Amino acid sequence: MTEQELKHLLQSMSLEEKVGQMVQVTGAFLEEDAVITGPAADAGLELSDCKLAGSILGIAGAKRLRKIQERYMEEHPHHIPLLMMADVIHGYRTVFPIPLALGASFHPELVEKAMTMAAAEAASAGLHVTFSPMTDLVRDPRWGRVLESFGESPWLDARMAEAYVRGYQGPDNDLSRPGRLSACDKHFVGYGAPVAGREYNHAELSEHTLREFHLPAKIAAIRAGTACVMPAFQSLNGVPCTASEKIVRNLLRDELGFEGVTISDWSAVGELVAQGAAENTREAAKLAIEAGIDIDMMSVCYARELKGLVESGEVEERLVDEAVWRILTLKNRLGLFEDPFHGAGVQEEKRTVLCEKHRDLARSLVAESVILLKNEDAVLPLDSGSRTAFIGPYVDSTDTCGSWAIFQNREDTVTLRRGVTEGGYGANAVFCHGCDVLENTRVLGFGVEEVFGQSENRDEWIREALQAAKEADRVVMALGEHTLQSGEAASRGDITIPHQQMELLRQISAVNPNVVTVVYSGRPLDLREVSACSKAVLAVFLPGTMGGAGIADVLFGRTSPGGRVSISFPWSVAQVPVYHDDYTTGRPYDPAGAEQKFVSRYLDMPNEPLYSFGYGLTYGIFRYSPVRLSAGSMGQGQILTASVTVKNEGSMAAKETVQLYLRDEKGTTVRPRRELKGVKCLYLQPGEEGEAVFEITEDLLKIWDKHMNFLAEPGWFTIYVGGDSRTENSARFRYEG
Ligand code: NOJ
Numbered sequence: 001m002t003e004q005e006l007k008h009l010l011q012s013m014s015l016e017e018k019v020g021q022m023v024q025v026t027g028a029f030l031e032e033d034a035v036i037t038g039p040a041a042d043a044g045l046e047l048s049d050c051k052l053a054g055s056i057l058g059i060a061g062a063k064r065l066r067k068i069q070e071r072y073m074e075e076h077p078h079h080i081p082l083l084m085m086a087d088v089i090h091g092y093r094t095v096f097p098i099p100l101a102l103g104a105s106f107h108p109e110l111v112e113k114a115m116t117m118a119a120a121e122a123a124s125a126g127l128h129v130t131f132s133p134m135t136d137l138v139r140d141p142r143w144g145r146v147l148e149s150f151g152e153s154p155w156l157d158a159r160m161a162e163a164y165v166r167g168y169q170g171p172d173n174d175l176s177r178p179g180r181l182s183a184c185d186k187h188f189v190g191y192g193a194p195v196a197g198r199e200y201n202h203a204e205l206s207e208h209t210l211r212e213f214h215l216p217a218k219i220a221a222i223r224a225g226t227a228c229v230m231p232a233f234q235s236l237n238g239v240p241c242t243a244s245e246k247i248v249r250n251l252l253r254d255e256l257g258f259e260g261v262t263i264s265d266w267s268a269v270g271e272l273v274a275q276g277a278a279e280n281t282r283e284a285a286k287l288a289i290e291a292g293i294d295i296d297m298m299s300v301c302y303a304r305e306l307k308g309l310v311e312s313g314e315v316e317e318r319l320v321d322e323a324v325w326r327i328l329t330l331k332n333r334l335g336l337f338e339d340p341f342h343g344a345g346v347q348e349e350k351r352t353v354l355c356e357k358h359r360d361l362a363r364s365l366v367a368e369s370v371i372l373l374k375n376e377d378a379v380l381p382l383d384s385g386s387r388t389a390f391i392g393p394y395v396d397s398t399d400t401c402g403s404w405a406i407f408q409n410r411e412d413t414v415t416l417r418r419g420v421t422e423g424g425y426g427a428n429a430v431f432c433h434g435c436d437v438l439e440n441t442r443v444l445g446f447g448v449e450e451v452f453g454q455s456e457n458r459d460e461w462i463r464e465a466l467q468a469a470k471e472a473d474r475v476v477m478a479l480g481e482h483t484l485q486s487g488e489a490a491s492r493g494d495i496t497i498p499h500q501q502m503e504l505l506r507q508i509s510a511v512n513p514n515v516v517t518v519v520y521s522g523r524p525l526d527l528r529e530v531s532a533c534s535k536a537v538l539a540v541f542l543p544g545t546m547g548g549a550g551i552a553d554v555l556f557g558r559t560s561p562g563g564r565v566s567i568s569f570p571w572s573v574a575q576v577p578v579y580h581d582d583y584t585t586g587r588p589y590d591p592a593g594a595e596q597k598f599v600s601r602y603l604d605m606p607n608e609p610l611y612s613f614g615y616g617l618t619y620g621i622f623r624y625s626p627v628r629l630s631a632g633s634m635g636q637g638q639i640l641t642a643s644v645t646v647k648n649e650g651s652m653a654a655k656e657t658v659q660l661y662l663r664d665e666k667g668t669t670v671r672p673r674r675e676l677k678g679v680k681c682l683y684l685q686p687g688e689e690g691e692a693v694f695e696i697t698e699d700l701l702k703i704w705d706k707h708m709n710f711l712a713e714p715g716w717f718t719i720y721v722g723g724d725s726r727t728e729n730s731a732r733f734r735y736e737g
Contacts, residue, residue: 001332001337001338006325006328006329006332009078009080009328010321010324010325010328012078013077013078013324014077015307015310015311015317015320016052016307017052017076017077017078017080018320018321018324019052019302019303019306019307019320020051020052020053020054020303021052021054021055021080021323021324021327021328022054022289022294022295022296022302022306022320022323022324022327023049023050023052023053023054023055023295023296023302023303024053024054024055024056024057024085024263024295024296024297024298025040025045025049025050025053025056025057025298026040026056026057026058026059026298027056027057027058027059027064027065027068027084028058028059029045029047029050029053029056030050030053030056030068030071030072030082031064031067031068032071034047034050035047036050039267040298043267043270043299043300044300045298045300045303049300049303049304050303051075052076053082053303054080054082054083054295054327055082055083055084055085055129055295055327056068056082056083056084056085057084057085057086057131057297057298058085058086058087058406059086060084060086060092060122060125060126060127060407061125061126061349062124062125062126062341062344062345062346062348062349063346064126065084065125065126065127065341065344066126066341066344066345068082068084069081069082069084069126069340069341073340080328080331081331081336081337081340082340083128083129083327083330083331083334083336084126084127084128084129085127085128085129085130085131085184085263086122086127086129086130086131086406086407087130087131087132087404087406088118088119088122088127088130088131088132088181088407089130089131089132089134089148089404089405090102090114090118090402090404090405090544091114091117091118091121091362091405091408091544091545092118092121092122092125092127092353092407093121093353093354093407093408093409093412093545094117094118094121094353094354094355094358094359094362094412094544094545094546095362095401095402095405095408095413095544095545096114096118096361096362096365096544096545097362097365097366097369097541097542097543097544097547098147098148098402098404098522098541098542098543098544099133099134099147099148099149099150099160100146100147100148100149100150100151100522100523100541100566100567101365101369101370101540101541101542101543101563102114102150102160102365102369103149103150103151103156103157103160103566103567104151104369104370104371104541104563104564104565104566104616105365105368105369105562105563106156106563106564106566106657106659106679106681107368107562107679107681108159108160108162108163109163110361110364110365110368111160111163111164111167111365112163112164112166112167113167113361114167114361114362114365115163115164115166115167115168116167116168116170116179117357117358117361118130118167118168118181119167119168119169119179119180119181120179120352121349121352121353121354121358122181122407123178123179123180123181123342123343123344124179124343124344124345124348124349124351124352124353125344125349125353125407126341126342126344127181127344128181128182128334128336128342129181129182129183129184129227129228129330130168130181130182130183130184131184131186131230131263132164132168132183132184132186133160133161133164133165133183133185133186133221134148134149134186134187135149135150135157135158135160135161135185135186135217135218135220135221136148136149136186136187136189136190136191136192136193136214136232137149137152137154137157137192137193137213137214137217138151138152138192138193138567139152139192139193139567139576139577139578139579140193140194140196140197140576140577141197141495141523141524141525141567141570141573141576142196142197142198142491142492142493142495142523142573142576143192143194143197143198143199143491143523144199144485144486144487144488144489144490144491144492144522144523145191145192145199145486145487145488145490146192146486146522146523146524146567147402147403147404147486147487147522147523147541147542148404148487149192149567150217150566151566151567151613152566152567152568152579152580152581152613153566153580153581153613153675153676154212154213154214154216154217154581154675155216155675155676155677155678156566156676156679157216157217157220158216158217158219158220159220159679160217161185161217161218161220161221161224162220162221162223162224164183164221165183165185165221165224165225165226166224168180168181168182168183169181169182169183169224169225169226169227173225175227175330175333175334175335176333176334176335176338178342178343178348179343179352180334182227182228182330182333182334183221183226183227183228184226184227184228184229184230184263185218185221185222185226185228185229185230186229186230186232186265187230187231187232187233187241187265188218188229188230188231188232188241188247188248188252188262189210189214189215189218189231189232189236189241189247189251190203190205190210190214190232190234190236190241191203191232191233191234191241192214193205193214194234194491197491197493197576198491199488199489199490199491200233200234200489201234202234202235202236202238203234203235203236203237204236204237205236205237207708208669208704208708210236211704211708211710212703212704213581218256219256222256222257222258226258226260227260227261227330227333228260228261228262228263228330229252229258229260229261229262229263230262230263230264230265231244231247231248231252231262231264231265231268231291231293232265232268233265233268233271235275235277239277240268240271240272240275240277242264242265242268242269242271242272242287242288242291242293243272243277243278243284243287243288243291244291245290245291245292247291248262248291248292248293249290249291249292252292253292259326260326260330261294261295261326261327261330262292262293262294262295263293263294263295263297264288264293264295264296264297264299265297266297266298267297267298267299268297268299269284269285269288269293269296269297269299269301269302270284270299270300270301271299272284272287272288281299281300281301281304281305282301282305282308282309284299284301284305285301285302285304285305285306285309285315286305286309286314286315288301288302289302289306289309289315289319289320289323290315290319293323294323294326294327295323295327306320354412354545359545359546362544362545362546362550363546363549363550363553364550364559365544365550366540366543366544366546366547366549366550366551366553366554367550367553367554367559367560367561367562368562368563368655369541369543369562369563370538370539370540370541370543370550370551370554370561370562370563371538371539371561371563371564371565371611371615371616372536372537372538372554372561372563372616372617372618373527373531373537373538373539373565373569373611373615373616373617374531374534374535374536374537374617375535375536375617376535376536377535379474379514379516379535379536380516380536380538380554380555380557380619381554381555381556381557381619381652382425382474382476382516382555382556382557383556384424384425384426384427384428384429384556385427385428386428386473386474387428387429387430387471387472387473387474388428388429388430388472388473388474388475388476389429389430389431389432389465389468389469389471389472389474389475389476389512390416390417390420390429390430390431390432390475390476390478391431391432391433391434391465391468391469391475391476391477391478391504391508392432392433392434392435392477392478392479392501392504392518393433393434393435393436393437393478393479393501394416394437394478394479394480394518394520395415395416395417395431395432395433395434395478396415396416396417396431396433397415397416397437397478397520398410398411398413398415399413399437399482399483400413400415400483400520400542400543400544400547400548401413401483401542401544401545401547402483402486402487402522402542402544403445403483403484403486403487403488403490403522404487404488405544408545412545413544413545413547413548414545414546414547414548414549415547415548416478416518416547416548416551416552417431417548418548418549419547419548419549419550419551419552419553420548420552420555420556422549423549423552423553423556423558425552425555425556430468430471430472432461432464432465432468433461433464433465434461434462434465434477434501434504434508435455435458435461435462435500435501435503435504436452436455436500437452437480437481437482437498437501438452438482438498438500439452439453439454439455439458439498439500440452440453440454441482441498443482443484443485444484444489445484450484452482458500462504462507465504465508466507466508466511469508469511469512470511470512472512473514474512474514474515474516475508475512475514475515475516476515476516476517476518476555477504477505477508477515477516477517477518477534478518478520479497479501479504479505479517479518479519479520479530480497480501480519480520480521481497481498481520481521481522481523481525482498483522483542485522486521486522486523486542487522490522492523493573494573495523495524495525495526495570495573496525496526496529497519497521497525497530502529502530505517505529505530505533505534506533509533509534513535514535515533515534515535515536516534516535516536516537516538516555517530517533517534517536517537517538518538518540518551518555519537519538519539519540520540520541520542520543521539521541521542522541522542523567524539524565524567524568524569524570524611525569526569526570526571526572526573526610527539527569527610527611528571528572528610531610538551538554538555538561539563539569557619557652560618560619560620560652560653560654560655561616561617561618561619562616562618562655562657562681563616564614564615564616564657564659564724565611565612565613565614565615565616565724566613567579567613568580568609568611568612568613569609569610569611570609570610571605571606571608571609571610572605574602574605575602575605575607575609578607578608578609579613580612580613580614580661580672580673580674580675580676580725581672581673581674581675581676582672582673583670583671583672583673584670584671584672584673585600587599587600588600589601589607591606591607591608612724612725612726613676613724613725614657614659614676614723614724614725614726615723615724615725615726616657616724618654618655618656619650619652619653619654620648620649620650620652620653620654620655620656620684620686621648621649621650622646622647622648622649622650622654622656622684622723623646623647623649624644624645624646624721624722624723624727624729625644625645625646626644626729626731627642627643627644627719627720627721627729627730627731628642628643628644628731629641629642629719629731629733630642631733632732632733632734633733633734633735633736634696634698634733634734634735634736635735635736635737636698636736636737637698638698639695639696639697640695640696640733641693641694641695641696642660642693642694642696642719642721642731643691643692643693643694644658644691644692644721644729645689645690645691646658646682646684646689646690646691646692647684647687647688647689647690648684648685648686648687648688648689649686649687650686651686652686653683653684653685653686654683654684655681655682655683655684656681656682656684656690656723657679657680657681657723658679658680658681658682658692658721658722658723659676659678659679659721659722659723659724659725659727660676660677660678660679660694660719660720660721661674661675661676661677661719661720661721661725661727662674662675662677662696662700662701662717662718662719662720663675663717663718663719663720664701664703664713664715664717665715665716665717665718665732666713666715666716667703667705667713667715668705668706668707668713669703669704669705669706671703674718674720674725676725677694677696677700678694678700680692680693680694692721694721696719696733698712698735699712701713701717701735712735712737713735713737714734714735714736714737715734715735716732716733716734716735717732717733717734717735718730718731718732719731719732719733
């Protein structure tokens with residue numbers, strides 16, 4: 001449709017129809033035999049509120065969505081197509097490792113490829129918009145949605161944000177092409193910093209912290225062209241984001257230049273009442289539209305109140321028109337007025353979902369993202385000639401995709417046992433269940449309460465596991481959190497492995513010292529005891545459809561583990577938040593120095609996490625040259641290069657994740673001890689050398705100064721280049737300004 005035609009369409013729509021475009025409901029409510037039950041019914045939503053809704057969410061499948069679209073368009077007064085949205089967070093049917101693991105790959109190019117595939121699958125199944133990426137910076141592993149984040153570094157978060165948006169929308173941002181999805185960056189802003197890590201809790205961020213740490217990835221997603229943005233549920237510095245003109249209209253739109261569609265989070269407009277920000281749904285609707293929320297997801301506020309608010313003059317119709325214009329523009333960019341199905345169809349869906357190419361990339365991304373945290377006596381890689389006992393509840397589990405993989409089919413998931421046997425590694429392997437993931441625990445899933453009781457087979461499982469461990473040369477323990485213990489509404493105060501699994505590990509390690517523990521989790525856990533009981537520890541997070549295959553490849557040395565810690569694994573939850581780019585203090589603690597009293601430290605635990613940012617072992621042995629700088633100083637607009645030569649002196653091919661950190665030695669605002677500012681992945685054969693070259697631009701040096709200007713301040717900088725955030729391989733230069 002031309003812009004002119006679109007304008008005519010908008011002008012010809014009734015107020016009721018326009019308001020409809022701003023309403024989003026669950027897809028099932030637009031199906032032929034729809035009934036409204038559950039929380040939506042409790043909130044008072046009725047089918048009549050949904051009739052003109054301009055978008056739906058939460059369901060997929062080409063046949064199902066085509067049917068809904070056909071029926072809806074036929075009945076719609078202007079035959080305007082529906083927008084179909086859903087949470088495709090790390091894959092549609094081919095589920096890639098969780099975003100936290102993708103962050104650990106430190107490899108945005110591969111992540112972009114994966115999201116291109118996710119988009120192709122989801123679009124073939126009828127979806128137009130995905131509520132992804134989640135670019136909330138997270139430093140508190142108690143928060144369950146840490147699994148959806150890319151970790152603790154603003155720089156890495158920003159690169160992953162770009163990769164996700166480019167993957168979904170294509171490098172040219174042409175949404176009309178088949179296989180493209182519109183991205184929706186979320187949540188704007190501060191949702192990743194709930195006080196005390198408790199889900200939906202308010203966030204308190206100073207202007208400085210917000211801009212320095214939490215906004216860079218949002219800005220990156222906007223610059224990459226994200227078509228939608230979802231304002232956050234929670235309040236930031238006292239005002240709910242959904243009702244904040246300052247956050248949505250002033251910051252997101254006016255300052256950051258976002259011109260696309262804003263969608264509230266699920267029932268967030270209605271929740272303004274519970275938050276005490278609005279007296280009733282009418283006031284909530286008024287606050288939200290004034291703040292700049294275009295679409296009200298799953299609350300009755302816009303559907304019930306907007307028309308009346310405009311008719312009474314309390315809300316200007318101009319605000320409705322602006323929002324509807326943005327929504328229609330998105331539909332037009334997707335080409336829905338020409339093809340309301342956007343290329344979706346049963347044949348296309350069959351051809352695309354879970355195709356070999358997608359499964360292959362998912363498998364290599366597992367190897368790219370698992371982190372080898374410990375490998376004493378080079379117990380890994382395993383030799384398939386020796387006897388290996390695989391023990392634990394994750395040996396046969398297909399529940400390894402995480403709670404956001406809502407379109408997965410559990411049967412598609414390759415378990416660890418299947419990965420080992422089908423990978424050809426299983427000649428001398430035995431497999432035992434050992435124990436359940438949880439016992440005597442109550443966990444709430446999506447609307448379901450699951451109570452995990454004590455199993456009758458427990459003693460038998462343990463006996464069998466101990467016997468197998470005694471007879472084996474090595475034991476691989478497959479342990480971890482339950483998938484319902486991470487994700488939305490899954491904050492935990494105790495971030496350890498469930499106790500009966502720990503008990504099993506203790507008993508097994510007492511009969512066989514050669515234990516390799518594979519840890520499944522949606523967050524960095526406190527792994528102190530796991531590490532003490534194991535010679536090797538491999539963190540695999542929630543590895544997705546091809547998890548078992550990718551993990552087996554790493555365990556048996558077909559591939560070297562490629563992941564690095566993207567969020568610090570705390571020594572104890574009591575250190576939280578603990579991260580690599582915290583600010584320097586006037587009384588820094590030097591763990592290598594003599595006894596110190598009046599310094600910034602804990603008396604009863606280290607300052608440093610158990611596994612620091614950027615850390616991860618491989619099967620290679622890498623030697624770094626000193627850092628070479630192209631010059632000792634740089635002036636305005638100039639670029640320096642920092643380079644290192646890296647040699648693989650080991651006997652196996654491996655990926656080395658070369659990281660560049662920057663330390664601004666003096667600033668008008670306090671500066672982080674060091675900050676990640678660059679990554680190069682080198683894949684080196686034994687004996688091979690590679691070079692990593694980084695450009696240091698003025699932009700990389702910019703900070704928020706004491707007057708809240710974003711600029712590079714003259715002075716000395718230290719560059720560190722190495723294999724983790726604690727490297728001392730460094731060089732200095734001066735920025736002259
Ligand atoms: C609530 C979550 O916070 C948001 O991220 C998600 O996109 C919506 N629900 C829709 O499922």
